[in-house]
Amino acid sequence: DAKTTQPPSMDCAEGxxxxxxxxxxxxxxxxxxxxxxxxxxxxxxxIIHGLKNNETNEMASLIITEDRxxxxxxxxxxxxxDTAVYYCIVSKRGEKLTFGTGTRLTIIP
Amino acid sequence: DGGITQSPKYLFRKxxxxxxxxxxxxxxxxxxxxxxxDPGQGLRLIYYSQIVNDFQKGDIAEGYSVSREKKESFxxxxxxxxxxxxxxxxxxxxxxxxxxxxxxxGSGTQLSVL
Numbered sequence: 001d002a003k004t005t006q007p008p009s010m011d012c013a014e015g016x017x018x019x020x021x022x023x024x025x026x027x028x029x030x031x032x033x034x035x036x037x038x039x040x041x042x043x044x045x046x047i048i049h050g051l052k053n054n055e056t057n058e059m060a061s062l063i064i065t066e067d068r069x070x071x072x073x074x075x076x077x078x079x080x081x082d083t084a085v086y087y088c089i090v091s092k093r094g095e096k097l098t099f100g101t102g103t104r105l106t107i108i109p
Numbered sequence: 110d111g112g113i114t115q116s117p118k119y120l121f122r123k124x125x126x127x128x129x130x131x132x133x134x135x136x137x138x139x140x141x142x143x144x145x146x147d148p149g150q151g152l153r154l155i156y157y158s159q160i161v162n163d164f165q166k167g168d169i170a171e172g173y174s175v176s177r178e179k180k181e182s183f184x185x186x187x188x189x190x191x192x193x194x195x196x197x198x199x200x201x202x203x204x205x206x207x208x209x210x211x212x213x214x215g216s217g218t219q220l221s222v223l
């Protein structure tokens with residue numbers, strides 16, 4: 001059972017904000033939303049996570065809807081190095097994470 | 110530099126041969142994981158260990174074995190029973206149970222069958 005739904009691919013112009021959506025309509029109250037990304041032939045890299053409040057760090061912002069059924073990862077000024085597969089994962093704290101197929105984001109020069 | 114080291118980067122296996130993939134971490138993390146990734150697919154969990162001398166099967170453990178004799182090391186053996194071993198293997202570690210738990214990954218080992 002897939003807990004999240006993401007578009008398979010997206011393009012974004014360099015320098016623009018990249019907005020990556022994720023649907024998680026069956027999320028339970030104690031499940032967090034995690035985002036990772038994987039650059040080609042490397043291990044995934046943690047980006048950000050949240051429970052219900054919006055979060056921001058040096059890499060990205062995470063916007064979670066009030067009903068928590070969807071979220072958006074925002075890369076404010078995309079660069080070519082942001083080209084990667086982005087994974088949205090829903091999990092309880094302490095549980096092992098399950099990675100789906102994610103969204104392949106391509107930054108266009 | 111703290112991190113996770115996987116070796117080798119590329120590995121070739123002959124038919125009927127066992128091969129062992131190395132994973133070492135100096136992050137002082139209790140939990141370690143092995144994932145398998147096939148082209149264009151997500152990551153599937155093979156084995157994980159929450160503490161030294163203990164490990165559990167993940168979703169696709171058949172044909173694989175692990176050991177956890179030291180906190181820093183979690184080697185994965187791909188046995189001859191694994192009929193389709195060609196894949197990208199990723200090792201990860203984390204601090205279990207913390208509210209901001211996140212996985213730290215190694216750079217992976219590409220295993221191919223000759």
